[in-house]
Amino acid sequence: MQAGIIDQGLELMLYGMGTVVVFLALLVLATTVMSRLVERYFPEPEPELPAPRKAAALAADPAADPQLVAVISAAIHQHRNRR
Structure with missing residues (x-):
């Protein structure tokens, strides 16, 4: 009786942990893909450089x-x- 309960507990634990690992892997993959899409189609504008005379004077x-x-x-x- 005890061995069956322990086996069920271990099986449930492995299914639960496997589900979490798969979900987190998909989350990382989706975040990476979205980040690359945003960088590709919506690039950040180049920062404006300060005026050369003022920067050189300072x-x-x-x-x-x-x-x-x-x-x-x-x-x-x-x-x-x-x-």
């Missing part, structure tokens, strides 16, 4: 941006006051 002299200087100064001031 790269050459970061102090040229007064807002950046103010943010850095405030951060340093706050850091020193916490000590």
